[in-house]
Amino acid sequence: MNNKQLEIEEDQLPKYAFELQSHELVEERLIWQHLARRKIHKMQREQESDSRKSRHE
Secondary structure, three states, X not given: OOHHHHOOOOOOHHHXXXXXXXXXXXXXXXHHHHHHXXXXXXXXXXXXXXXXXXXXX
């Protein structure tokens, strides 16, 4: 990779750093939301399964 491509002028750095940080925060929030929904869904399925088992016993 060309070193010139990696150079960012100092006056542009805060703008790019802020944009990258914002994107990372959004991605992190979306990942946590996805994981939380998966966990809730899994717990609901387990509760449904447990209630079905208790009805059949």
